[in-house]
Structures are given as C-alpha cells and as structure tokens.
Amino acid sequence: MSADTLTGRGAGRFRLQRFATWDVAIILATLAVIVIAAATVEHFGTSRNAGFLVLDLAPILLLALPMTLIIATGEIDLSVASIVGLTSSAMGVMWNNGVPLETIMPLCVLIGAILGAVNGLFVTALGLPSLAVTIGTLALYRGLAYVLLGDTAVADFPRQFTGWAIGNIGATSIPNVLIPMIVIAGLFAAVLHAMPVGRAIFATGSNPVAAAFAGIAVGPLKFWLFVVSGAVAGLVGVFWTLRYSSARADNATGLELTVVAAVLLGGVSIFGGTGTLPGVLAGVVLLTSLQNALRLASVSSEALTVVTGSLLIVSVLAPNVLVGVRTSMQRRRRRTRSPSPT
Amino acid sequence: MSVSRFRHRGRARRVTPVAAGLAFALVLAGCGGTTQDSANDADEGGDEPAAEANPDADYETGLSIAMLPKSVNNPYFEASSEGAEAVTTELEGEYEYTGPSDASASSQVSYINTLSQQATDVVLLSANDPNALCSSLDQARTGETVVVTFDSDVDAACRDAFVSQVDGDEVGLALIEMAAEQIGGSGQVAILSATANATNQNAWIEVIQEQVDTNPDYADIELTGVVYGDDEDEKSFQETQGLLQANPDLDAIISPTTVGIAAAARYISSSQYKGKVALTGLGTPNQMREFVKDGTVTEFALWDPTALGELAAYTGAAIASGIITGAEGETFTAGDLGEYTIGADGVVVLGPPTRFNADNIDDFDF
Numbered sequence: 201m202s203a204d205t206l207t208g209r210g211a212g213r214f215r216l217q218r219f220a221t222w223d224v225a226i227i228l229a230t231l232a233v234i235v236i237a238a239a240t241v242e243h244f245g246t247s248r249n250a251g252f253l254v255l256d257l258a259p260i261l262l263l264a265l266p267m268t269l270i271i272a273t274g275e276i277d278l279s280v281a282s283i284v285g286l287t288s289s290a291m292g293v294m295w296n297n298g299v300p301l302e303t304i305m306p307l308c309v310l311i312g313a314i315l316g317a318v319n320g321l322f323v324t325a326l327g328l329p330s331l332a333v334t335i336g337t338l339a340l341y342r343g344l345a346y347v348l349l350g351d352t353a354v355a356d357f358p359r360q361f362t363g364w365a366i367g368n369i370g371a372t373s374i375p376n377v378l379i380p381m382i383v384i385a386g387l388f389a390a391v392l393h394a395m396p397v398g399r400a401i402f403a404t405g406s407n408p409v410a411a412a413f414a415g416i417a418v419g420p421l422k423f424w425l426f427v428v429s430g431a432v433a434g435l436v437g438v439f440w441t442l443r444y445s446s447a448r449a450d451n452a453t454g455l456e457l458t459v460v461a462a463v464l465l466g467g468v469s470i471f472g473g474t475g476t477l478p479g480v481l482a483g484v485v486l487l488t489s490l491q492n493a494l495r496l497a498s499v500s501s502e503a504l505t506v507v508t509g510s511l512l513i514v515s516v517l518a519p520n521v522l523v524g525v526r527t528s529m530q531r532r533r534r535r536t537r538s539p540s541p542t
Numbered sequence: 543m544s545v546s547r548f549r550h551r552g553r554a555r556r557v558t559p560v561a562a563g564l565a566f567a568l569v570l571a572g573c574g575g576t577t578q579d580s581a582n583d584a585d586e587g588g589d590e591p592a593a594e595a596n597p598d599a600d601y602e603t604g605l606s607i608a609m610l611p612k613s614v615n616n617p618y619f620e621a622s623s624e625g626a627e628a629v630t631t632e633l634e635g636e637y638e639y640t641g642p643s644d645a646s647a648s649s650q651v652s653y654i655n656t657l658s659q660q661a662t663d664v665v666l667l668s669a670n671d672p673n674a675l676c677s678s679l680d681q682a683r684t685g686e687t688v689v690v691t692f693d694s695d696v697d698a699a700c701r702d703a704f705v706s707q708v709d710g711d712e713v714g715l716a717l718i719e720m721a722a723e724q725i726g727g728s729g730q731v732a733i734l735s736a737t738a739n740a741t742n743q744n745a746w747i748e749v750i751q752e753q754v755d756t757n758p759d760y761a762d763i764e765l766t767g768v769v770y771g772d773d774e775d776e777k778s779f780q781e782t783q784g785l786l787q788a789n790p791d792l793d794a795i796i797s798p799t800t801v802g803i804a805a806a807a808r809y810i811s812s813s814q815y816k817g818k819v820a821l822t823g824l825g826t827p828n829q830m831r832e833f834v835k836d837g838t839v840t841e842f843a844l845w846d847p848t849a850l851g852e853l854a855a856y857t858g859a860a861i862a863s864g865i866i867t868g869a870e871g872e873t874f875t876a877g878d879l880g881e882y883t884i885g886a887d888g889v890v891v892l893g894p895p896t897r898f899n900a901d902n903i904d905d906f907d908f
Binding site: 242243246248249252256295296298299300301302303350351353355356358360361362366440444445446448450451452453454492495496498500501502504505 | 575576577578579614615638640641642643644646647648651652653655656659660671672673674676677739
C-alpha cells in the first residue's frame with residue numbers, strides 16, 4: 201500500500217497485475233483443496249497420509265522442476281518418464297552384476313544426463329522440434345529399458361536403502377526425501393527467478409530470435425536444460441526403484457503426462473516465456489492431493505482420470521481467458537481514458 | 543546460429559575432463575560398497591506372528607472387504623469381484639472394488655496405502671509385481687489388515703494367504719485330455735502360445751509335452767510344434783493361418799491363452815478347416831460363445847473367476863475371524879464351494895479348471 205503511493209499509480213497497477221495471475225490463483229486453490237479435504241475426507245489430515253502424499257508427489261515434483269525450465273524456453277521433454285524407466289532397468293542390471301549401490305546411484309544420474317544430452321543434441325545441433333524428438337526418445341528409451349530387463353524385475357535391493365526411501369526422519373513423520381526435495385526445488389527456483397540464466401530462459405521462450413540477438417546462447421542454454429532434465433530423471437529413476445524396491449522396465453510409464461499437466465496447471469505457458477516455480481509446485485501439490493483425497497473418498501479411478509483431464513483443460517484454458525479478459529478491459533480503459541489523459 | 547554452435551562446442555570440450563574425473567571418482571567409490579552379494583548375506587527372513595487358530599469359530603459379520611485387482615475395467619476381475627461381493631453380502635459386510643486403471647505396480651501402492659488408512663479388514667489383491675508392493679503391504683498388515691492375494695501372488699512373506707486359480711499341472715493335464723478327446727486319441731497336435739518367455743504358458747506346455755511323451759493314453763498323439771502369437775490378436779490370427787498351411791495333416795490346436803484361442807477360433811470358423819481341425823485351450827465363455835455355437839470349438843477350459851473371487855473372500859474372512867491363520871494344514875469351509883485346506887506357503891488352490899461346452903456355456907458371463 202505504502203509502496204503504491206510512493207511509486208505512483210501506474211506502478212501499483214503493474215504489481216497488482218503481476219500478482220493477480222494464474223499462479224496465485226492456483227496456490228490459493230491448492231490451499232483450499234487441502235483445507236476442504238482435511239475437513240471433509242476422513243484420514244486425509246493425518247500425518248501418515250501427509251507422508252504418503254509426499255512420497256507420491258516426489259517423482260512428479262522433481263521431474264516438474266526441469267520441465268518448467270524447458271517449457272519456459274518454448275520446448276518440451278516428453279521422454280522423462282522413459283528415462284526413469286531406463287535408469288531403473290540399468291540400475292537392476294548393474295545390481296545383478298555385482299556393482300555396488302553407492303556406484304550405481306551416481307552412475308544412474310550420469311546415464312540420465314547422457315540420455316538428456318541426446319535429446320538436447322537433436323533439438324539444438326540438428327534444430328529438430330523437441331516435441332517430435334522427445335516423442336521419439338520416449339519410445340526409444342522405454343524400448344531400451346525392455347531390452348535391458350525384459351519382463352523381469354530386480355527386487356533384492358538392500359533394506360537400508362529401500363527403507364530410507366520410504367522412511368521418516370528419526371521418530372518424526374517427516375519423510376526422508378522431503379528435505380532433499382525442498383533443497384532441489386529451491387535451487388531451481390533460484391536459477392529461474394534470481395539468476396541471469398532465468399531471464400535468459402524467459403527471453404528465449406518469449407522470442408528466441410530476439411534472445412539470440414540480445415547475446416543469449418540459445419542453443420547451449422536449451423542443450424544444458426535437456427541434460428539437467430535427463431539427470432533429474434535419472435535421480436528419480438533411483439528413487440522410484442528404491443521406493444518400490446523393484447527395478448522394472450515399465451516403471452513410471454505415462455508419468456510424463458502427469459508432469460506436463462502439473463506444470464501447465466501451475467501456470468507455465470505451453471508456448472514458453474512465462475511461468476513461476478511456486479505456481480508449478482502448487483500445481484503438483486494440487487494434482488496429487490486432489491487425487492489422494494478422491495481416492496480416500498473411494499472415488500473410482502475412472503472418475504479420477506476424468507478429474508485430472510478436466511483440470512489440465514482448465515489450466516490451459518483459464519490463463520488464456522484471464523489474459524483475454526484483462527486485455528479487453530485494458531483496451532476499454534484506455535479508450536475511456538484517452539480523451540483526458542491523467 | 544553459427545556463433546551459438548561454436549560456443550557450444552567449446553563448452554562440450556571443457557566438460558570432458560570433468561566427466562573423466564567423475565568416472566574415476568565412481569570407480570574409487572566402487573571399492574567396498576554395498577553389492578548384491580554383501581546385501582544378501584545380511585538379509586533375514588520375515589517373522590510371522592504366532593496367532594492361534596480356532597477352527598470352530600464362526601465367520602464374523604460386518605467385516606469390510608476390499609478387492610484390489612491388477613486394473614479396473616477388466617471383465618476377468620469384474621467377474622471375480624462379483625464373487626467376492628456376494629460373499630461379503632452374505633457375511634453382512636461392507637464391500638469395495640477399487641484399483642488403478644493401468645496395470646502397474648506403483649499405482650497399486652497408492653491404493654494399498656489408501657485401504658490401510660481406511661482400516662479395511664480384508665484386502666483381496668491381484669498383484670502387478672511380486673516385490674514392489676511389499677513395504678506398503680507390511681504397513682497395512684501392522685494395522686491389522688488381512689492381505690489375501692489371488693490370481694497373481696506377491697512374496698509369501700508379505701501376505702497372509704494366496705488363493706491360486708489352479709494347480710499348474712492340472713491345466714496342462716486338462717488341456718491335453720480335451721484335445722485327445724476331441725480327436726479320438728490319435729493325431730497331430732500343435733500349440734499356439736502367448737510369448738516365448740511366458741512363465742505360465744511354458745509350464746503348462748511342459749506338462750503337455752511330458753504327458754505326450756510318457757502317458758500311454760496319448761501314445762498316438764504327436765506334438766508337432768509350438769508357435770507364439772505374443773498375446774496379440776492379429777499375430778495369433780496369422781500364426782494360426784501359417785500353422786494350418788504348413789501342417790496339412792494337423793488335427794488339433796491347443797491355445798493356452800485367451801487371446802490366442804479367440805484369434806484362432808476366428809480364423810478357423812471362416813476357413814476350410816472348420817469342423818476338421820479341433821481347437822481347445824483356455825478361453826473366456828463370452829469370447830468363445832459364438833464359436834461354440836457355430837461348431838468351431840467343442841470344449842475349452844478356464845478357471846471360474848467368480849469362484850476365485852468367492853474363495854478369496856472366504857479365505858480373507860476366515861483369517862480375519864480367526865478361523866485360520868494362514869498356516870499349512872488348516873482347513874475351513876468356503877460356503878457352497880466346500881472345504882479347503884491351506885497348502886505350503888499359505889497357498890489355497892481353487893481346483894481343476896472348469897470346462898465349457900455347448901451344454902453349459904450360457905451359464906457363465908465373463
């Protein structure tokens with residue numbers, strides 16, 4: 201309020217506009233869903249359920265972080281769930297061959313990074329559209345996962361590791377994975393919102409040609425984003441395998457759509473250029489807690505899919521409607537104002 | 543564009559030593575880590591609570607029983623659910639049928655967590671993975687939920703009992719017996735299977751092969767070969783076609799998979815082989831009804847999924863009521879199905895497969 205009066209009305213309106221956006225709406229909606237679910241759905245508000253919820257949303261949240269950055273540049277990475285499957289398979293094969301788990305885990309992240317680099321090379325060096333490239337690698341990486349493990353599963357991972365993945369910190373009901381998750385999310389938020397790279401990402405998404413002229417190395421930027429996306433997917437592959445104590449080629453099948461849905465729900469434009477990480481985090485939490493609450497309320501999985509699908513449509517539609525309404529209002533305001541400028 | 547590409551290459555070169563260093567560090571870290579061998583040494587077996595069974599107890603009423611299939615919208619599991627629901631109604635309990643729409647192990651975990659939070663008394667589960675569900679099943683069982691698997695088992699330490707549709711040998715025996723009956727005890731028989739590494743199918747085929755080799759009743763039967771339709775309708779259809787063209791003297795086809803037998807029946811019913819080549823195997827009555835009616839197929843078999851669901855519900859209710867604990871040798875009465883005994887590893891076997899023919903096929907709907 202005081203800042204508004206100090207900087208004048210124009211700046212005040214600008215700030216209001218920035219905050220009355222979709223991501224604020226989605227954060228409020230998320231809080232509303234959690235409060236309503238805690239009040240109406242039995243067992244939802246328990247600390248045990250909160251623990252399950254964190255474990256369920258961890259892979260989606262982690263994959264959504266680099267996905268946000270990639271979509272903000274106007275690209276997309278649909279191969280992430282297949283990278284999770286392939287690193288999970290690779291983990292099983294290496295474990296079967298006597299490689300120590302302490303070596304396997306960083307190797308899986310490295311494998312993920314390499315798979316991401318392949319995506320990045322196709323997109324930047326060959327200039328192919330990322331949608332086509334990553335649909336291709338979605339199938340390719342999943343296929344390779346089946347080549348490695350076939351229909352079998354590797355399940356004899358040691359208890360101390362699988363127990364950690366689903367366990368809590370000491371005697372609390374805070375899952376072990378929560379803190380690393382918050383740290384990684386904080387890193388991505390810092391990169392996107394407080395560092396020059398973040399501005400370069402949004403600039404690239406808004407207008408890649410202008411960004412290139414402004415001195416942004418658009419190609420390398422995108423390439424490294426794909427590498428990071430692959431590395432995070434490799435990390436999720438490790439977590440997924442340990443959480444379910446099972447390395448399987450079909451792990452995380454179809455998860456990429458949930459991730460993209462959460463990112464778009466969080467207010468990131470599919471055309472690039474806009475979006476915030478807090479919005480995306482809220483999108484992830486909204487999607488998973490809504491599913492969790494509906495399941496606890498014994499809603500059938502068909503209805504659950506319908507709800508998820510509708511949310512995605514709303515998330516793509518609503519920001520555009522908002523923008524449309526706002527610009528028409530601005531136009532009207534401008535028209536009424538133009539005869540007597542203040 | 544060329545500028546960015548140039549820069550890109552420059553950076554990639556700088557990365558190489560970093561990657562090499564990382565690889566070196568990994569090799570170092572590899573010494574003295576946790577490997578499969580060291581982990582197996584430290585592994586200990588599960589501990590079973592030694593509860594007392596009371597064989598004279600009655601079934602408790604008002605139990606909450608939930609069925610969690612591999613995936614919903616599958617007619618096979620819907621038939622099982624009907625059976626379990628009927629038993630629950632009879633025991634005046636609360637019934638729920640819930641599960642994921644995709645057949646993946648990880649999505650089943652969320653449903654198990656939900657059911658254990660709802661403090662469901664009995665969970666009837668057909669597992670998508672023998673191990674991935676264990677930790678959440680353990681949590682459910684510490685919360686006094688009885689876990690009975692049916693159709694597809696998990697590791698024996700993670701559940702109270704497993705209701706098996708059928709004894710592996712019984713399927714093979716029934717299949718070769720039906721084929722022999724339909725071709726008068728002598729002739730050439732071929733098999734249209736699922737995939738080459740399908741565990742169930744291979745076990746049954748082994749029994750058939752063994753019977754043909756050793757059983758004097760089948761001395762005049764020759765097993766000409768096995769082809770694989772990969773449980774795909776189109777491929778099974780083409781393999782049937784190829785099989786019949788390559789073996790003009792073929793008398794019967796056994797297809798121990800529901801996809802295979804339906805595809806084979808569709809091919810044979812519209813070909814010159816109809817009525818000349820016998821077809822039998824494992825199929826569902828709904829898929830096979832028209833082919834039984836038009837004479838393509840005389841008799842085929844499958845376990846009755848409704849009875850399987852009934853038996854699973856009775857087993858779970860019996861454990862929840864303290865009639866049995868799931869230990870080997872205990873007996874209980876499962877309503878109209880009769881008396882069952884728990885076998886090794888807590889396995890209850892439903893019985894020999896049900897055979898379907900023109901006389902009884904209309905009694906079944908699954």
